[in-house]
Amino acid sequence: MAVSTTRESRAAGLRRLLEEAVLVPWAGVLLGLIGVCIVVAAISPYFLTVDNILGNVALYFSWFAIAGFGEALVMIGGGLDLSVGSIMGLSGMVSALVLASGMPLWLALIAGLAVGAFAGAVNGFAVTRIGLNPFIATLATLGVFRGMAYGIVLGAAVTPPNNAAGKAFTALGGALGVVPVPVIVMVVLAVGMYVALAHTPFGRHVYALGGNEAATRLLGLNINRLKMILYVLSGLTAAVGGILLTARAGTALPDAAEGYELGVIAGVIIGGVSLTGGQGTIPGVLIGAALLGVINNGIVLAGLAGYWQQLIIGLVIAAAAGLDVFRQRLAYLRSG
Amino acid sequence: MPKTRLVSVPLRRRTLIRASALAVGAGLLARPYVARAAKRYTIAVIPKSLSNPAFDYARWSAETRAKELGDIDLIWTGSSTADANIEAQTISGLINRHVDAMAIDAANTEPLVAPINEAVAKGITVITWDSDVPQSKRKLFYGVDSFKMGQLLGENAIKFMGDNGTVILVSGPPGASNLAQRLAGVKAVLAKYPGVKTLGPYFDYDDMLKGQNLTDNLLVSHPDAGAIVNVAAVAFFGKVSAMPQVIKNKGKVKLICSDTLAAELPFVADGYVQALVGQDYWGWGYQTVSIIHNLLTNPNCHYPELVPQGLPVVTAANVQEWMGKWKGATTRQGAAKAFQEAPIGCM
Numbered sequence: 065m066a067v068s069t070t071r072e073s074r075a076a077g078l079r080r081l082l083e084e085a086v087l088v089p090w091a092g093v094l095l096g097l098i099g100v101c102i103v104v105a106a107i108s109p110y111f112l113t114v115d116n117i118l119g120n121v122a123l124y125f126s127w128f129a130i131a132g133f134g135e136a137l138v139m140i141g142g143g144l145d146l147s148v149g150s151i152m153g154l155s156g157m158v159s160a161l162v163l164a165s166g167m168p169l170w171l172a173l174i175a176g177l178a179v180g181a182f183a184g185a186v187n188g189f190a191v192t193r194i195g196l197n198p199f200i201a202t203l204a205t206l207g208v209f210r211g212m213a214y215g216i217v218l219g220a221a222v223t224p225p226n227n228a229a230g231k232a233f234t235a236l237g238g239a240l241g242v243v244p245v246p247v248i249v250m251v252v253l254a255v256g257m258y259v260a261l262a263h264t265p266f267g268r269h270v271y272a273l274g275g276n277e278a279a280t281r282l283l284g285l286n287i288n289r290l291k292m293i294l295y296v297l298s299g300l301t302a303a304v305g306g307i308l309l310t311a312r313a314g315t316a317l318p319d320a321a322e323g324y325e326l327g328v329i330a331g332v333i334i335g336g337v338s339l340t341g342g343q344g345t346i347p348g349v350l351i352g353a354a355l356l357g358v359i360n361n362g363i364v365l366a367g368l369a370g371y372w373q374q375l376i377i378g379l380v381i382a383a384a385a386g387l388d389v390f391r392q393r394l395a396y397l398r399s400g
Numbered sequence: 401m402p403k404t405r406l407v408s409v410p411l412r413r414r415t416l417i418r419a420s421a422l423a424v425g426a427g428l429l430a431r432p433y434v435a436r437a438a439k440r441y442t443i444a445v446i447p448k449s450l451s452n453p454a455f456d457y458a459r460w461s462a463e464t465r466a467k468e469l470g471d472i473d474l475i476w477t478g479s480s481t482a483d484a485n486i487e488a489q490t491i492s493g494l495i496n497r498h499v500d501a502m503a504i505d506a507a508n509t510e511p512l513v514a515p516i517n518e519a520v521a522k523g524i525t526v527i528t529w530d531s532d533v534p535q536s537k538r539k540l541f542y543g544v545d546s547f548k549m550g551q552l553l554g555e556n557a558i559k560f561m562g563d564n565g566t567v568i569l570v571s572g573p574p575g576a577s578n579l580a581q582r583l584a585g586v587k588a589v590l591a592k593y594p595g596v597k598t599l600g601p602y603f604d605y606d607d608m609l610k611g612q613n614l615t616d617n618l619l620v621s622h623p624d625a626g627a628i629v630n631v632a633a634v635a636f637f638g639k640v641s642a643m644p645q646v647i648k649n650k651g652k653v654k655l656i657c658s659d660t661l662a663a664e665l666p667f668v669a670d671g672y673v674q675a676l677v678g679q680d681y682w683g684w685g686y687q688t689v690s691i692i693h694n695l696l697t698n699p700n701c702h703y704p705e706l707v708p709q710g711l712p713v714v715t716a717a718n719v720q721e722w723m724g725k726w727k728g729a730t731t732r733q734g735a736a737k738a739f740q741e742a743p744i745g746c747m
Contacts, residue, residue, distance in 0.1 A: 108621055116620045119644060124613045214480055219450040221637070234641060313609050314639025315663075319451035319481050320609065364614065365621040370602040371574060 090336040090348030092387050096380075097355045100362060108365035114242050116361065123312075125357030126246040127152070127305035127321070129350055131328045132335070133257045134184075134301030136349045138198075139332060140261075141294045142274040142341030145187060146202040148302040148328050150209035152321035155180045155303035156310030157213045159233070163224040169232045176307045177300060183209055184299020188292035206325065214318040222316040237312030246308040250350075253301065258346040270294065274341025330377070331356050334384040338392070355380065441500040441696050444475040445685060446490060448505040448531055448576070449482040449606060453637055454661055454681055455505075457739075458530075460732040462503075462685030465743065469693055475499065482573050482606050484508030491515035494524075500696055501525035503542075503688040506533045508575040525695050529688045530679075531578035539695065542688055542707040544679050546578040549711055550585020550631060553656055556675040556713065557590070557627040560654040564595035565626025568618055572606040572632030582631040582658070599625070604635060611635030616645035625653050633657035636664045636673065646672050660714045662726035668719045676714040682739035683709055690743035701746035 159176035190201035224230035335352025337344030479486035604611035660678025729735035
């Protein structure tokens with residue numbers, strides 16, 4: 065009798081622990097990431113090498129994570145930004161064009177970032193002032209910004225010149241020692257965004273906005289201004305990602321980062337950001353993007369033909385979205 | 401209440417008679433000039449993707465040939481990325497614009513069969529280039545024999561790595577028929593060597609950044625492979641510095657790639673890539689416009705179903721010669737001079 069009571073209490077304790085783990089938005093995906101890492105490391109001895117972890121996996125997911133931080137802010141605030149991939153392409157193209165016209169590096173970077181911020185402001189304006197649904201508004205600007213990237217160069221590629229500014233620009237896609245610069249930028253941005261979201265009034269307002277917009281308005285907050293800030297930040301982070309990937313590639317193509325919005329949003333959702341807003345964390349986004357990076361790398365390491373890549377990533381996104389629904393139901397049941 | 405007439409009947413009649421006389425007179429005067437004006441042909445050239453730099457030369461060359469011929473209104477249009485469904489919509493739009501002819505580079509075959517057949521049924525001359533839609537009613541295909549190109553890639557892999565080892569296959573979008581045939585050609589050659597194993601194919605979807613990452617990924621994860629054969633090598637359109645593993649590898653795992661574009665040549669010159677197997681990029685536009693013009697203007701003009709292009713191979717032995725060619729090809733005029741070729745006549 066005593067043994068069975070102990071077993072029951074252990075089982076109940078384990079169940080509670082699992083429920084708690086599921087309720088922490090990124091705990092499940094962290095477990096998933098660790099699991100996938102163990103499997104891939106067992107398959108290939110090259111997985112846990114510095115070259116692979118930093119130069120392939122982390123570098124590959126860095127632009128998704130960087131753009132994902134801004135996307136996460138918008139989504140936690142109850143919105144959506146489908147135009148991040150287009151903003152990445154446009155910002156990188158503008159920076160490359162400024163460099164190609166003989167301007168200095170700082171001006172090229174400011175121009176690229178300004179384009180990202182402006183694009184974000186356009187999204188914010190469409191959502192807050194015109195009153196468009198974020199999905200529709202950013203679906204439209206996805207086309208507009210991509211079209212601009214094609215239009216300003218008539219579909220051609222732009223390569224930064226081989227002068228000091230061009231070389232410094234390309235170095236942004238290189239590495240400091242063994243750590244790629246985009247990975248360093250990703251970590252710095254992650255820390256900054258985490259502090260802003262988790263430990264400042266701004267972060268609390270973002271959660272409140274996504275959790276209950278009507279109630280937040282009653283608190284006296286300027287909802288439209290807050291939404292505008294979130295879209296501008298999303299545009300800015302997308303621009304940072306776009307500039308870095310252009311620097312890495314060494315050439316700006318008008319189709320650069322085309323379709324990347326899906327990878328960015330997938331990483332954000334996998335990382336535990338709720339589709340309905342009000343929930344999510346920056347560490348979660350980082351882990352979500354990392355999981356996609358490891359899966360992408362693992363498929364190559366495992367020698368699986370590329371035909372299966374999209375299927376596997378699709379299943380992971382479906383599992384993460386399913387976990388989100390399950391988590392919400394559990395939270396609802398617990399709240400009584 | 402009687403209706404009031406603003407203009408009296410005789411005055412209206414007189415005005416009508418005068419206007420008719422004027423119109424007839426003007427028509428008679430203009431007639432010889434109208435008859436003398438040469439017929440102009442509207443030709444649409446549709447690349448697989450507007451963003452692939454390889455197609456810049458096709459555009460320039462199509463424009464050059466259209467200018468030389470003088471009676472062509474050229475439309476250069478298509479999908480921003482290789483997307484056959486958007487390409488199908490583009491073709492439908494061009495049918496509604498009543499163009500005289502279309503030259504199509506297919507992103508994928510199936511979605512294009514119906515619109516191509518519809519265009520042909522409406523009297524539009526349709527040919528394909530670079531990537532074919534053989535099951536459609538298009539008149540002919542101008543391009544390389546993709547299977548043969550694959551065979552050349554495979555032969556070069558064997559030439560540089562020997563007849564033992566693993567060959568990793570990389571391609572662009574999985575649905576493109578020309579790329580599928582190139583892969584088949586590579587496999588057909590490699591299958592003759594029992595000591596050679598193939599891995600993949602892996603796909604970068606014609607995304608340069610994905611391709612660069614994939615190449616580095618493959619070099620880290622398969623350092624003992626004999627060769628990587630990339631049948632759609634957009635990864636090598638960027639800078640060498642974008643792929644640190646390629647720099648580190650420097651010829652250990654042999655890299656055999658498609659295309660012979662300017663951006664790829666430094667990879668060969670510096671020993672990172674062992675062989676490039678290319679195509680006649682200038683011909684894509686120049687010769688397609690020539691062929692279409694011949695078909696439109698000469699009812700007795702005939703061509704075989706496949707009008708083949710040459711397959712140049714660039715290795716360390718001839719890379720300097722190719723670099724010299726491309727040096728002058730940074731503008732339309734420069735490219736026209738560097739890659740000058742005689743237009744294909746009727747066969």
